[in-house]
Amino acid sequence: MNDLVQCINLHKSYMTKKALQNVNLNFQKGKIIGLLGPNGSGKTTLMKIIADLHKQSAGEISICGEKPSHKTREYVAYMPTENFIYGWMRVKEAVEFYAEMYADFEKERALELLSFMEIDLKQKVSSLSTGQRARLKVTLIISRRAKIYMLDEPLNGLDPISRSKIKECIIDQFDSEGVMIISTHLVNEIEQILDEVVFLNHGEVILEGETENLRVQRGKSLEEIYKEVYGHA
Amino acid sequence: MLKLIKFEFLRKRMMFAVSIALVLIGQVYAIYKFFGIEAPVRAIIGQEVFAVYILIVLVAMAILYLIDIIFLFRNDLFKQEGYMLFMTPNSGYKILGAKLIFALIEGVAIVAFYLLLVFFNLKMMKLDVINFEFFRISSEDLVLMIKGLLLGVFVLLEFALTVYLSFALFKSIFNNIRFKGLITFFIFIAINVFKSQIMGVISDVINRSPEAIHISSSYFPVEMVNQALNYGLAATFVSAVILFMGTGYLLENRINL
Amino acid sequence: MEFDNEIPIYLQIMAMIKTDLVIGKILKGDKLLSTRDMAVALKVNPNTIARVYRELESESICFTKRGMGTFITEDESKIESLKEQLVDDYLSQFMKKMEQLNYSIGDIITKLKRFEEATHE
Numbered sequence: 001m002n003d004l005v006q007c008i009n010l011h012k013s014y015m016t017k018k019a020l021q022n023v024n025l026n027f028q029k030g031k032i033i034g035l036l037g038p039n040g041s042g043k044t045t046l047m048k049i050i051a052d053l054h055k056q057s058a059g060e061i062s063i064c065g066e067k068p069s070h071k072t073r074e075y076v077a078y079m080p081t082e083n084f085i086y087g088w089m090r091v092k093e094a095v096e097f098y099a100e101m102y103a104d105f106e107k108e109r110a111l112e113l114l115s116f117m118e119i120d121l122k123q124k125v126s127s128l129s130t131g132q133r134a135r136l137k138v139t140l141i142i143s144r145r146a147k148i149y150m151l152d153e154p155l156n157g158l159d160p161i162s163r164s165k166i167k168e169c170i171i172d173q174f175d176s177e178g179v180m181i182i183s184t185h186l187v188n189e190i191e192q193i194l195d196e197v198v199f200l201n202h203g204e205v206i207l208e209g210e211t212e213n214l215r216v217q218r219g220k221s222l223e224e225i226y227k228e229v230y231g232h233a
Numbered sequence: 234m235l236k237l238i239k240f241e242f243l244r245k246r247m248m249f250a251v252s253i254a255l256v257l258i259g260q261v262y263a264i265y266k267f268f269g270i271e272a273p274v275r276a277i278i279g280q281e282v283f284a285v286y287i288l289i290v291l292v293a294m295a296i297l298y299l300i301d302i303i304f305l306f307r308n309d310l311f312k313q314e315g316y317m318l319f320m321t322p323n324s325g326y327k328i329l330g331a332k333l334i335f336a337l338i339e340g341v342a343i344v345a346f347y348l349l350l351v352f353f354n355l356k357m358m359k360l361d362v363i364n365f366e367f368f369r370i371s372s373e374d375l376v377l378m379i380k381g382l383l384l385g386v387f388v389l390l391e392f393a394l395t396v397y398l399s400f401a402l403f404k405s406i407f408n409n410i411r412f413k414g415l416i417t418f419f420i421f422i423a424i425n426v427f428k429s430q431i432m433g434v435i436s437d438v439i440n441r442s443p444e445a446i447h448i449s450s451s452y453f454p455v456e457m458v459n460q461a462l463n464y465g466l467a468a469t470f471v472s473a474v475i476l477f478m479g480t481g482y483l484l485e486n487r488i489n490l
Numbered sequence: 491m492e493f494d495n496e497i498p499i500y501l502q503i504m505a506m507i508k509t510d511l512v513i514g515k516i517l518k519g520d521k522l523l524s525t526r527d528m529a530v531a532l533k534v535n536p537n538t539i540a541r542v543y544r545e546l547e548s549e550s551i552c553f554t555k556r557g558m559g560t561f562i563t564e565d566e567s568k569i570e571s572l573k574e575q576l577v578d579d580y581l582s583q584f585m586k587k588m589e590q591l592n593y594s595i596g597d598i599i600t601k602l603k604r605f606e607e608a609t610h611e
Contacts (some may be wrong), residue, residue, distance in 0.1 A: 014408065014489075015410040016410055016411070030537065031537070032535055048489075048490070053316070053320065053488065053490040054488070055486065055487060055488065055489065070322050070323055070324040070325070070327075070485070071322065073321065073322040080320075082316060083313055084313055084314055084316035084317045084320075085314065085317055086244070088247070097240065097317070100236050100240075101236065101321040101323075102321070102322070167533055168530055171526075171530050171533065171534070171535070171536060172529075172530045191495055192533060192534045192538075193533070193535045195535055195537050212499065212500060212538075215497065215498050219496060220496055221494075221495030221496045222495065223495065
């Protein structure tokens with residue numbers, strides 16, 4: 001089975017708004033997938049459903065053939081946009097927390113990556129700069145040997161050095177046995193590392209396809225396609 | 234499970250250190266003040282001063298404990314950092330269970346610490362040598378006292394669980410609607426009204442409400458107090474289990490973090 | 491390397507490697523970077539590099555030794571013909587542009603001669 005994530009007619013609605021409508025998607029092993037769309041288009045909701053942090057309202061979703069639950073979280077590595085690492089921890093403690101909680105966490109790799117990311121193990125998480133925090137977040141997620149990786153806005157609001165380091169880390173550590181889903185609206189920054197893209201708008205999939213094919217078909221860069229797709233929205 | 238409990242301890246280590254330090258400083262200050270009172274006066278009002286002091290400490294500890302255990306859950310459910318915990322491959326029941334066990338251990342530790350303080354003060358203030366009837370503590374009284382304090386811990390825990398349940402409802406079924414703060418508050422009130430209704434029905438059935446015996450009455454036979462405490466413990470326990478199951482279910486199956 | 495995001499990335503990388511080969515930046519028999527290292531160096535998807543190597547292999551410009559990596563062909567004639575092909579490509583691009591400007595081949599030759607004289611002075 002190459003489909004690691006399968007969504008069939010997925011719906012998510014809250015009492016006052018629809019967050020996802022009729023989403024049908026398959027994410028395959030070995031791919032880096034871009035989840036594109038403006039704020040509020042449903043990118044985060046979709047990721048959170050896959051991560052079992054949200055429950056769908058209707059439709060089916062399977063993660064390696066299983067329904068999302070705390071068990072599927074064993075092989076789903078999700079990085080929320082939020083600063084989710086406890087501020088009271090030292091970097092070292094955050095690493096140890098991951099090592100204890102996740103069987104697939106590779107501590108050695110995490111330590112190596114942290115030195116590449118230029119983050120001091122002894123520093124307190126709350127005292128890290130925005131860029132350092134973002135780098136720490138990515139490091140913790142990427143150091144797992146998960147099947148599904150999801151990075152929610154990994155480059156947003158960061159300095160060029162952090163962006164470049166994070167991009168390099170994603171490329172270097174990408175595991176062909178897994179799938180990597182990256183959400184962003186900074187298309188230009190990552191379009192060269194995406195195999196496939198999914199464009200979301202108001203909770204619906206409005207365009208999907210292989211990146212290189214889209215370039216050939218439309219003779220445009222992803223960023224231009226993005227502008228075209230959302231220009232009138 | 235152990236990992237989760239360990240994590241809760243790790244997180245609270247600073248707070249524990251600071252609170253113990255504060256209590257100790259307060260203690261030193263209290264003793265200093267106590268012996269600042271002139272000796273003859275001290276002999277007369279000593280026990281009242283002691284009783285008031287020990288009561289104030291009790292109430293303060295209970296309030297701080299309650300706030301602390303409510304925040305134990307609130308911070309993870311409502312703050313961004315809670316993702317770190319809720320993303321781990323642990324079921325909602327397990328995460329909640331670890332918090333409760335931790336809160337229980339914390340409560341028992343506070344009780345033990347409190348008892349230590351009481352005896353320490355009895356000794357320091359030299360009240361035990363006066364040998365008043367009231368302060369002559371038999372082993373039976375001590376058991377009752379500990380039981381009473383533990384009941385206090387349970388009641389606070391159970392109360393915190395009703396708060397947890399309303400938080401969980403807020404973050405699951407009622408998520409993403411307007412006036413959620415207000416709604417949560419009403420849910421909380423509703424849960425408590427509902428609970429007291431149930432308690433009323435039950436105590437009508439067994440015709441012996443735990444509140445039937447007032448500790449304040451001048452005469453309280455040990456046997457009856459003991460029985461009341463037992464009923465109280467049982468009732469809180471049952472209620473806590475139901476609240477735990479409800480909250481755990483919401484965390485596991487309905488959550489929208 | 492800066493990419494033109496309107497054109498498939500793998501084509502641009504193939505062209506880059508071919509150019510490097512023709513101008514002698516890469517020599518015959520050279521070992522190419524591993525897929526991952528190349529991807530990191532160029533900041534592109536590893537799958538893109540894998541595709542580049544596959545395509546170059548099907549054009550017999552590269553070959554893979556199991557467990558050793560990807561190597562440039564030892565075949566000198568292959569590199570020669572690659573050079574020819576590249577020259578033809580540039581030339582046809584050039585010609586297309588000149589034709590747009592209504593230059594005949596004769597005009598172009600005169601122009602080129604003058605250009606040569608001018609640069610030699």
